[in-house]
Amino acid sequence: MAAPVVAFVRHLATEKRHSPRTCDHYQRDLDRLVAWLIEVDIPAWSELTIHDIRRYVARLSKDGLSGRSIARHLSAIRRFYQFLLREGLARDNPALDVRAPKSGRRLPKVADVDQISQLLDINPDDPLEIRDLAMFELMYSSGLRLAELASLSLSALDLKGREVRVLGKGNKERILPVGGKAVAALNQWLAHRTAMANEGETAVFVSQRGGRLSQRSIQARLARWGMVQGADQRLHPHLLRHSFASHMLESSGDLRAVQELLGHADIATTQVYTHLDFQHLARVYDQSHPRARRRSTNHINRNDNDQTGS
Numbered sequence: 001m002a003a004p005v006v007a008f009v010r011h012l013a014t015e016k017r018h019s020p021r022t023c024d025h026y027q028r029d030l031d032r033l034v035a036w037l038i039e040v041d042i043p044a045w046s047e048l049t050i051h052d053i054r055r056y057v058a059r060l061s062k063d064g065l066s067g068r069s070i071a072r073h074l075s076a077i078r079r080f081y082q083f084l085l086r087e088g089l090a091r092d093n094p095a096l097d098v099r100a101p102k103s104g105r106r107l108p109k110v111a112d113v114d115q116i117s118q119l120l121d122i123n124p125d126d127p128l129e130i131r132d133l134a135m136f137e138l139m140y141s142s143g144l145r146l147a148e149l150a151s152l153s154l155s156a157l158d159l160k161g162r163e164v165r166v167l168g169k170g171n172k173e174r175i176l177p178v179g180g181k182a183v184a185a186l187n188q189w190l191a192h193r194t195a196m197a198n199e200g201e202t203a204v205f206v207s208q209r210g211g212r213l214s215q216r217s218i219q220a221r222l223a224r225w226g227m228v229q230g231a232d233q234r235l236h237p238h239l240l241r242h243s244f245a246s247h248m249l250e251s252s253g254d255l256r257a258v259q260e261l262l263g264h265a266d267i268a269t270t271q272v273y274t275h276l277d278f279q280h281l282a283r284v285y286d287q288s289h290p291r292a293r294r295r296s297t298n299h300i301n302r303n304d305n306d307q308t309g310s
Contacts, residue, residue, distance in 0.1 A: 001037060004045060005030045008083045029076040045084055050094045053077065061101055071100035111233070111243045116140060119229050120181070127192040128208070132221050134182070134189035135205055138164070139237060141182035143244040143261050145169075146237040150215045153202040159183050168263035176261060 009027050012018040018026075036056055042048060053074075060070050077095040084090035111119075120137055124130050139149055148166040156165040162178045178186075186204075197203070198210035205213040219237060226235030233239075241262070249258050 001034050001043075001045065002031075004084060004087070004089055005034060005080070007087075008080050011083060025072075026076050026080070029073050030080055033073070033077060045081075046090050048090075048094050050096075050098060053095045053098045057098060057100065067101045074098060074100055111231075111239060113247060115231070116240075116243055116247075119226070119231060119235070122229070127196065128221075130185075130192055131189050131205060132225055134185040135218060136222060136225065136240060137182040137185040138178065139240040140244050141179040142166075142176040143241050143248075144176075145241060145263075146215050146218060149205070149237070150213065150218060152204045154204055155202070157186065157204060159186060166263075172263060174260070174263050 005027065008030070009023050012026060013020070013023050033056065036059060037043075037048070040052075040055075042052060057070055057074070060073060065073075074095050078093060081090055081093040081095060085093065120133065120140065122133070124133055135149060138144060142164055144152075144164075144166060145168065148168060151167065152164070158164070159178070162180075162183055163175050164178050165173060165175050167173050189205075193204075193206060196208065196210055197206045201210060201212065203212035205218070207213050207217060222235045222237060222240075226233075245258055245262055248261065249255065252258070
């Protein structure tokens with residue numbers, strides 16, 4: 001059972017030129033299937049049926065895998081069977097019409113306005129921290145993706161007009177407003193940038209070596225920033241983007257405008273933030289509405305005593 005898996009993974013690595021990490025994922029998923037086939041006594045790939053695949057999906061679900069993870073397993077099995085069919089080792093693809101169970105949509109984590117203020121309302125004097133503050137102010141001010149921030153060049157900034165031009169997914173360009181605090185932080189950084197940047201370097205944000213700062217470095221600097229500032233959750237670039245979107249929607253209620261600012265092609269992608277907004281409203285309701293608040297035990301007991309004495 002294992003030999004065709006080994007041949008398939010070798011095929012992915014040599015003929016399809018997949019990365020070692022991708023090949024490892026296929027190997028791991030198919031090894032798990034092989035172990036289950038041995039457990040249920042199915043001795044050959046050609047004997048596996050659609051009913052067996054459905055049993056396997058049920059087993060994965062019972063083991064606690066999410067719908068997304070099960071979908072990845074099924075994708076690996078389908079592709080593996082395409083290889084088996086090509087090699088004459090199977091008659092059909094039993095995973096072709098099997099679907100993974102739906103997972104509940106995971107809502108993105110956000111920081112509240114006070115947390116963001118605590119993170120950004122500081123006055124650093126170290127050039128690298130001045131750069132970092134400018135990056136994070138801009139991300140939160142304009143809702144930039146990590147890739148959009150890393151690829152930003154000087155020609156894209158118009159600080160007098162308080163605008164930035166970014167190239168998003170699908171090479172779609174959009175012009176975004178930049179808030180006053182982000183403009184101030186960027187101006188402070190640009191005053192230091194000249195001494196750090198290599199000659200001819202066009203990147204807005206550069207490393208100590210003078211070249212464009214990588215996405216990985218931005219992620220690491222933001223995580224470090226959160227630890228130094230005592231953040232109560234791990235900071236990552238998408239947290240700032242999600243917080244920007246949630247706070248904008250909470251304040252304006254304009255879903256279309258938030259969609260444009262984020263650069264979402266489909267408004268359904270933006271609608272996840274309406275769920276976040278509703279969660280916030282629900283918490284406020286539970287804490288504030290007289291019919292939603294849970295009465296204290298003393299109040300309940302006092303009422304009981306009054307009724308007993310009457």
